Amino acid sequence: MTKKMKLSQLSDMLQDLNVESLEGVTIEGDIELNITGGGGLNPALAYALGSEISQISLHMANIGRILGFPAEQLFASAFGMGEMPQPQALPTSPKIQELLASKFEVAKVDNWKNPIQEVTLGATSGDGGSRKSTVTLGGENALPYYFDAEMPHRNYVTMDVFDMPIGMAKSVKGNYEDVINDPAEWAKKVVREFNADMVTIHLISTDPLINDTSAKEAAKVVEDVLQAVDVPIVIGGSGNPEKDPEVLEKAAEVAEGERVLLASASLNLDYERIAKAAMDYGHVVLSWTQLEINAQKELNRKLMKQCNVPRDRIIMDPTTAALGYGLDYAYTNMERIRLAGLMGDDELTFPMSSGTTNAWGAREAWMVSSPLNQDSDWGPREYRGPIWEIVTGLALSLAGNDMFMMMHPTSVQVLKEITQTLYGSIESEEIDITNWIGAEV
C-alpha cells in the first residue's frame, strides 16, 4: 500500500495538519522521499530545498514526539547541540561558577650560603668573667626573619649610660634625672627597670674639649658599672680620635676577661691600639665606618690581617643616620652589607650594631613644634620622640642589624616587642581579622 507523493505535497499536507489533533491517523509502510538533483543544484535552489526538508523533518519529528519518541534527544546528539532550543546564545564565554584552583609556591633563596659570624659578648665565671648572662649575635643564614633559614639569635638592646650629665631631649631626660650623676646607678636602672639586655657606658667626659677626664679616672667608672650590673657591657669613648685609644686601652685593662665590646675602632684613629687592647684583655672590637661599604671592608680587613683580630671578635657599626636624616642611606648600606655577607663576602660576614640613639638628633623627635609654619601641627613631642627612635631601629633591624644602642624606655620596649614578634618568640592571643572592616574603633 505504497503511495508516492511529491515533496511539496507532503509538506503542504503536513503543514495543514494540526498535529495536536491527529488522532486515529495511521502511517503504514515505508515513506520514500525521492529527491532529484541532490548536491548539483544551484545554491539558491539547494537552500530552498534544504529549508523545505528541514521544515518537513520538524513536522515529522513532531509526529515522532506525539508517538512518544524523544525526538529532541535525537536532534541534540545528531547536531551536537547541548540543549535543543538555544534562543539567546551570546558570543561571550560562560560565567565562571567556581574558583579556578591554584597552588601557591615560591622557592627559597639559593645563594645565601655563608652564615654570619657568631660573636659572643660578656663572659661568665666559667669563662673568666663575672657576668651572669651573655649575649650572642650573628649566625644568620638569611635576611632577618625570613623563612629561608632559622634565625639563631634574637636582636638585643644595649642602653646608653653616660659618665657625666649630657644634653638630652626632654622626654628622655625625664627618665634619668635621678641617676644622671651616677653612671653605676644609671646602669642599674636601665637593666632593672627598662629591661636592657646590655649597658653601654660612654666615657664622653674624657674629650679634651669637654672635661678632659683622665683615662684612669674613666676606667674607674667602668669598674663601677661592671660592679653594678651583671649583663655584658659596651665601653664607648668620647669620639675624640686622639684621646680614645688611650681611654679604651685603660678601660679594656680594668675590664679584663669580661669580653666587653670596645667602641670603636675606626679608620680615623689608631685602630691598632684598640685592636691590641681587645686582644690583650679578651674583648670584642666594634668596627665603625661612615655609611660606606668599601671603607667597612677595608677596616674589617685591616683588623683581621694587620691586627690579627679573630673573626669571632668583630662587630660592625656601619653608622646609623636617623629617620628623615639619611636613614635611606643607612638602611641601604646595611642591607647591602648583609646581603654581601650572606652571599660569601667574608670581609662583611659580621653582626651589626646601630647607634639608634642618633634618632634623638632629629628635630621631629625633640622639638616642641615645627619651625615651619606651613607644616601641619606636629602634635605633642613626648609621643613623637620614642616612635622616631623605634622606627629608626626597626628599619635597620629589617636590613640586618643585630644590636641596638638606645635611650628611651618606651622605644626599647616597643622595639624589642616588634623584633621578637618577627623573630617568632612572642606568643599572643589570636585575632580574627576576617571582618575587620566593621571593627568599632
Add this chain to the structure above:
Amino acid sequence: MKINSPLEAYKFLPATNCGECGEATCMAFAAHLIDRSHKLTDCTPILEPKFKKKYEELDALLAPEIREVEIGVGDKIAKIGGDDVLYRHKLTFFNQTQLAYDVWDTMDEKALVERVKYIQDFKKFYVGNFLTVDMVAVRCTSNDPAKFASAVKKVVETTDLPIILCSFDPAVLKAGLEASKGRNPLLYAANKDNWKEVGELALEYDVPVTLFAPNDLDLLKSLAKTFAAMGTEKLVLDPGTFPTGKQLKQTFTNFVKVRRAGIDGDREIAYPIMAVPFTAWMAHDDPVSASYWETVVASVFTIRYGDIMILHSTEPYAVLPELHIRDTIYTDPRKPVSVDPGMYKVGEPTADSPVLVTTNFALTYYTVESDIASNKIDCFLWAIDTDGIGVEAAVAGGQLTAAKIKKGIEESGFDLKKDTTHNTIILPGLAARLQGDVEDETGANVMIGPADSGRIPGWMEKNWPPQKK
C-alpha cells in the same frame, strides 16, 4: 622586566642615533630604559608602523614584573605596584606605598568632613618639598547601603583624593560605586564568599579590586587567577595583616613570599600588595599603644612590600614617621644626595647680612635653607663641599674643616672683609669645635650658631647683629 642590560634593549631600537629622545645615542637611551628614567614612547621613530613588531616585543620585555594598578582620577591619581626588584639598591622601588586613612559611615557628617579635610591637608616640609598622605578609605560599619552611599558621597564632595570602598557586602559596595561614579575607587574586598558578585561589580564599573584571603596564599592565588580569567588584572592582593604574635610573623612571611614569587616571574600572583595596619586597633584598647603599634606594623610593611595600606590613627606622632619611612624606602638610592657647593643668597642679603656655613648634603642644605627662608632672614649661605655628608659626621670624619670653609668662601669670589660690614662667619652648632681653626684660617670673627637650624630665628634675635668688640 625580563631584561636587565642596555645591550638587550638596544637590539630592538632603530639604532639610528637620531637624538629625538634627547640622548646622543640609542645605546644611551637603552641604558635609561633599563633604569626606567626614560619611557619607550620617548623614542618617536620606534612608534612608526614599520617598527611595530619590535616596539611591541620590547614593550613587553620592559614591563615591570609586578603589575601597575591605578586608583582615582586626574591629578591625584595613585599608581601602585610596578616593581622589578626585591632590594631597592638594585634598581629602586617605584610608586611609593599609598597611605589611606579611614573614615566610617556611622560618623556624624561634620566629624567625617573634618577628618577628610585633615587627611587631605596634612603636610610636612622635607628636602625642598612637602610630604603628604594619599587616600581616604571609607569603611561600612552600618551594614546599610544607603548610609554607606551617603558617606561616600560626602567624601567625594569634600576631597579629590582617591578613595577605597570597604565592605564585604556586594550591595553596600554597589551603593558606594554609584555614589563615587567616575572616581575610579578601589573596591575592598572580594573574598571566598562574595567573589562572584564583587568580581561582577569590578567589571561592570571597571574599577580596581582588592582580593582578601587572610593567611591563605593558595586561595589568594586562586582568586587572582579567577579574576584574571573573568577579565580584570586591576587587582590588589591582601594576604591579611594580623596584628600580633606568631600571626604577625606569618603575615610578614606571606608578604615576602608573595612579592618574591611575583618578582621571580609567577604572573598569576604578580600584583600590588595591601597591608592593613588598622588591625593594630583590634589588639590594643589604649589609643597611644594602638597608634604606636599601627605605626610599627606600617613601617614593617612599608619596607617589606606593602604597596598600599589602610590606617586609622591620624595623630601626627603616627603620621610623621609613616611619611618619613615611606620616603626613606622609596627614595632612589642611586641619586646624588648633595647640592652644588657654593654661595647661595637667601632673601635679599646686604653687606650687613649674616654669613652662614653649612654642608652640601642635600638634606642639611634644604633644611637650613627652608628654616631661614620661611622666617624671612636675609643672609648668605655657604654649602661647603663635604662630599655630601652632614655637619656632625663631616666634622668627625674630617670632611668639614677650617681649610675647606676658607676655600669654599674664597672660591665663590666673596671677600668677607670687603663684601660684609662685619667680617663674621656663623658656624653650625655641631661644628663648634672648628671655631678656633676657622678664626685662624680666615681671620674672620667666628660665631657659633644653634645645633639645629630650626633655632636660627631665635638665635638671630639674640645675637645679630654682632656687638662691636
